[in-house]
Amino acid sequence: MCGVCGCGSDAPVAHEVVHAHRHAGHGARRLEVEASLLAHNRAHAEQLAERLAARGIDAIGLVGGPGAGKTALLEATLGRLGADAAREAVVEGDCATDYDARRVAAKGARVVQVATGSLCHLDAHLVGHALASLDLDGVRRVWIENVGNLVCPAAFPCGERRRVALVSVPEGDDKPEKYPALFAGVDLLVISKSDLLPHVDFDVARCIDGARRVSAGLPALVLSARTGEGLGAWLDWVGR
Amino acid sequence: MHEAGLCVSLVELAERHADAAGAARIVSVGVAVGDLSGVVPEALALAFPLCAAGTRADGAALRIERIAGRDFLLRDLEVE
Ligand SMILES: Nc1nc2c(ncn2[C@@H]2O[C@H](COP(=O)(O)OP(=O)(O)OP(=O)(O)O)[C@@H](O)[C@H]2O)c(=O)[nH]1
Ligand SMILES: [Mg+2]
Ligand SMILES: [Zn+2]
Numbered sequence: 001m002c003g004v005c006g007c008g009s010d011a012p013v014a015h016e017v018v019h020a021h022r023h024a025g026h027g028a029r030r031l032e033v034e035a036s037l038l039a040h041n042r043a044h045a046e047q048l049a050e051r052l053a054a055r056g057i058d059a060i061g062l063v064g065g066p067g068a069g070k071t072a073l074l075e076a077t078l079g080r081l082g083a084d085a086a087r088e089a090v091v092e093g094d095c096a097t098d099y100d101a102r103r104v105a106a107k108g109a110r111v112v113q114v115a116t117g118s119l120c121h122l123d124a125h126l127v128g129h130a131l132a133s134l135d136l137d138g139v140r141r142v143w144i145e146n147v148g149n150l151v152c153p154a155a156f157p158c159g160e161r162r163r164v165a166l167v168s169v170p171e172g173d174d175k176p177e178k179y180p181a182l183f184a185g186v187d188l189l190v191i192s193k194s195d196l197l198p199h200v201d202f203d204v205a206r207c208i209d210g211a212r213r214v215s216a217g218l219p220a221l222v223l224s225a226r227t228g229e230g231l232g233a234w235l236d237w238v239g240r
Numbered sequence: 241m242h243e244a245g246l247c248v249s250l251v252e253l254a255e256r257h258a259d260a261a262g263a264a265r266i267v268s269v270g271v272a273v274g275d276l277s278g279v280v281p282e283a284l285a286l287a288f289p290l291c292a293a294g295t296r297a298d299g300a301a302l303r304i305e306r307i308a309g310r311d312f313l314l315r316d317l318e319v320e
Binding site (some may be wrong): 014027028029030031032033034035036037038040119121151152153154155156180181183184214 | 242245249250253254256257258259261262263267271275276277278279310311312314315317318319320
């Protein structure tokens with residue numbers, strides 16, 4: 001008998017969700033399905049990555065908490081590329097405003113802003129449509145700056161070939177341990193705003209160890225978009 | 241909070257499987273939520289009845305199994 005409503009059904013109905021629900025009667029059958037709900041976005045992401053790769057375009061995703069310095073790193077990177085910045089394309093994801101798109105456009109890149117509204121992350125479908133509005137002729141790399149969020153982007157690849165997670169020094173060195181899903185799915189850890197290290201208690205080794213606990217051998221870079229420290233190694237990783 | 245969006249996909253997928261099996265209604269839905277999936281079981285449980293309302297899964301129970309890994313799966317359905 002069902003312990004929740006006493007309906008007398010022996011059907012294996014779990015009651016993790018405590019709300020009114022029906023119970024299986026005599027005609028009930030079980031259907032085995034075993035289908036991934038994230039597979040749809042994953043398929044989109046794979047197709048987008050392949051489309052870009054077929055045109056010889058690299059794709060790098062940037063994820064991190066709000067204000068981690070994603071746009072500042074893009075600005076600094078484009079600044080280092082000089083005239084070649086015109087061959088970089090950027091998809092900017094934010095819930096609202098085109099502030100980041102303007103900052104990146106000012107550095108000479110081609111940019112499209114996606115205002116996600118209440119949506120907390122970009123997905124491959126959104127990115128694919130956004131890129132369709134850009135002229136990608138001559139572009140050699142697409143940057144995808146996700147919505148500032150340490151949780152949701154983890155579940156939604158966006159068509160990038162490589163993904164970078166930023167943790168800025170003032171956020172604290174424990175972020176990879178607190179948000180393991182995000183750091184499990186990236187190709188590089190960037191510890192940003194290194195110029196602030198003297199001002200806060202941030203243990204670089206602890207941060208890197210935390211990320212490597214969920215992503216063994218994850219490469220890590222420490223840099224500052226403000227002072228330029230570490231940008232050489234970053235550009236090497238990016239591929240000039 | 242993207243659980244509401246995922247719930248819509250979940251209900252659609254469940255209805256498609258129920259249709260294919262010639263079932264009139266969905267009594268319960270079994271899902272598996274990976275600890276690294278970015279899906280919050282509690283948020284899913286809140287969103288599900290709202291997304292299921294007016295569909296063949298209206299009033300259906302949601303059974304949530306927590307698993308390791310990054311996936312979010314529709315495991316099985318109880319239908320009549
Ligand atoms: N001191 C210092 N400040 C930085 C650095 N990089 C970024 N900032 C500051 O940090 C703040 C946030 O930087 P953004 O580049 O807008 O961060 P973001 O990750 O793009 O933010 P969202 O897109 O809103 O999530 C700004 O006030 C920047 O000036 C850095 O290397 N050093
Ligand atoms: Mg930004
Ligand atoms: Zn979310």
